[in-house]
Amino acid sequence: MIPLLQGFSTIILADGSFPKHQIPVSCLKKSERIIVCDGATKSLLKIGIEPDYIVGDLDSLSESLKKKYVKYLRYNPDQEINDLTKAVHFSVENGWNELSILGATGKREDHTLGNISLLTEYMNIAKIQMITDFGVFVPMSCSTIFESFPRQQISLFSLTPETKFTIKGLKYPLDGRSLSSWWQGTLNEADGNSFEVQIDKGKVIVFRAF
Numbered sequence: 001m002i003p004l005l006q007g008f009s010t011i012i013l014a015d016g017s018f019p020k021h022q023i024p025v026s027c028l029k030k031s032e033r034i035i036v037c038d039g040a041t042k043s044l045l046k047i048g049i050e051p052d053y054i055v056g057d058l059d060s061l062s063e064s065l066k067k068k069y070v071k072y073l074r075y076n077p078d079q080e081i082n083d084l085t086k087a088v089h090f091s092v093e094n095g096w097n098e099l100s101i102l103g104a105t106g107k108r109e110d111h112t113l114g115n116i117s118l119l120t121e122y123m124n125i126a127k128i129q130m131i132t133d134f135g136v137f138v139p140m141s142c143s144t145i146f147e148s149f150p151r152q153q154i155s156l157f158s159l160t161p162e163t164k165f166t167i168k169g170l171k172y173p174l175d176g177r178s179l180s181s182w183w184q185g186t187l188n189e190a191d192g193n194s195f196e197v198q199i200d201k202g203k204v205i206v207f208r209a210f
Helices: 022-030 038-046 063-068 083-093 109-117
Strands: 010-013 033-037 053-056 073-075 098-102 127-131 135-140 144-147 153-158 164-168 174-178 194-199 204-209
Touching (some): 010 022, 010 083, 033 083, 038 053, 053 083
Parallel strands (some): 010 098, 053 073, 098 127
Antiparallel strands (some): 153 204, 164 174
8 A cells, every 4th residue: 555655755846836835845755855956055054954965957056055065066957857867867776766756846837747647757767656735646557556645536547547556545536447648637625534546557646735
């Protein structure tokens, strides 16, 4: 069973809306290490926390911060991938493959959608969750049981329209049905303390609200 929040010790902080909810903020404060996409550095410093590493092409980092945190910098000029992906790859290369992503939503909607969809790529190399101010996104590629609570709001997003779902433990169950559009799996609700999502194949992202 996948708990609502997995206790991953490595945080990757992206440059979307900085966390405000007590749950992601607490994750920041309790983490063993924080890997920051360069544009999020100033926001992290404002709450009195220093990064362990700053990853990216460093174009969003001032010269003064580059000098101050030169030992923390991990420069990656690759323009074919975004800074979030650079940070995930850096973490995995160093053996930190249980990751919580924060600050990856908000601001520009195209960045938000892109970052959420990337979870299905990251799951091939790491155990990963994306925590927002409203809930948690988790990718899956096989049948999975999730922890929940009664009336918890649940949404499912299929990145492979041919995937067929059988769902147990939600208000609106599915039995061998595919979801051809993203909206079709949204706004469901947990009946109790767990629910099961069975799929025959494909890539799916599950959102559980706090």
